[in-house]
Amino acid sequence: MVSSPAPAPTTDYAFLAAELRERDAAAFVHVGDRFDDDQRYLTRFSGPDRDYAYVYVDGEAVLCAPALFEEQARREFPGDVVYAPADLDAEAPGQQAVEVLDAYDVGADETVLVPQHLPHDAALYLDGAGVDLASTDAVAAARTTKSDAEVDCLRAVQASAQRAMARVETFLAEAEQDGTALTHEGERLTSERLRREANAVLAGEGVDPAANTVVGVGETCADLHFRGDVPVDAGETVLVDLSPRGPHGYYGDLTRTFVVDAEGGWERRAHLAVQRAQDAAFDELDAGAGVAASLVHTETAAEVAAYGFDTGYDADTGFTHETGHGVGLSLHESPSLSDDVELAAGTVVTVEPGVYDPTEGGVRIEDLVVVTEDGFENLTDYPRSLVPEPREWV
DSSP states (O other): OOOOOOOOOOOHHHHHHHHHHHHHHSSSEEOOOOOHHHHHHHHHOOSSSSHHHHHHHHTEEEOOOOOOOOOHHHHHHSSSSSEOOOOOOOOOOHHHHHHHHHTTOOTTTEEEETTTOOOHHHHHHHHTTTOEEEEEEEHHHHHHHHHHHHHHHHHHHHOOOOOOOOHHHHHHHEEEETTTTEETEEEEBHHHHHHHHHHHHHTTTTOBBBTTEEEEGGGGSSSSTOOOOOOOOTTSSSEEEEOOOOSSSOOOOOEEEEETTTOOOHHHHHHHHHHHHHHHHHHTTTTOOOBBBBHHHHHHHHHHHHHHOOOTOSSHHHHHHHHSEEEEESSSSSEESSSSSSOOOTTTEEEEOOEEETTTEEEOOOOEEEEEETTEEESSOOOSSSSOOOOOOO
């Protein structure tokens, strides 16, 4: 079953208007390509892989379309004005931004806001025009909370991730044992085979794995971004982390851990600790908007410690990372669930406690949730069982 695509979200530029008023600035300028997630948020424009300029000035959002992309820009850009190449004398995006500022009578010595990561050549063109450049983090701040349309995009791609997870879990459940070695239809089962199975489902769903599919086995589960190919044996933890990106640019993020023929030792204790820790995080998130991100992490870590595992970023084993992070047009974005900030309604974060020991394996469970005014909505409803079972997931 292929997911129905969520409607493409738009961008409300009121936050830029407010920032310009507060900073007594005349305009905002950004230059980047489709791989720049701030630029993707501002323009909703999905191509090309070369820089183009965006300008917000006099209450209007302006996109300078790259050559050969005018039609696509007019179709995708939710702003007010698209300048085609024929409308611009300059070719360099920074120079084009200067032309737009001139067209809107932004004079020398007026303040123009830019992100800190504005390309150097664009900054030089703006500086040469005599405007006073000042940095702003307004775009990053705006991206922290998601609109209903953005949440729908995240929900859709997370659903695709769940269907891919069901394929991996079913594959493990159907595996046959030859001693401790696991096979599937006579072929040795490996992390790469499981990765291919997940990615095939994701491709069929119309989402891009973007090389983000992680399958760790045994000791390699302690490598949080393992990409290698190792055999899978009975009794070993198999950690599957899926982070596909939808055509709208939004990511999903889902992790489950399985063990075929679990012996009931370290892996079961670790799995129980991680489940209970995730529940502790959910208990804090039940407070809804205003809950402190750092409190969510503190209570999660305390639950892991109660099961006898080490915690802390400097620990060699145990719970060695933050409880979660923001997800949107970037796979990792603000806020972190260890930051000293209050979570606002519309914030989308992962909740992913884990326990790792290179001599034993690794266990992580990860859901994607959105904070609401009076609680949270879990965009994930995939089971958290340690022992793999055949799954039919729609």
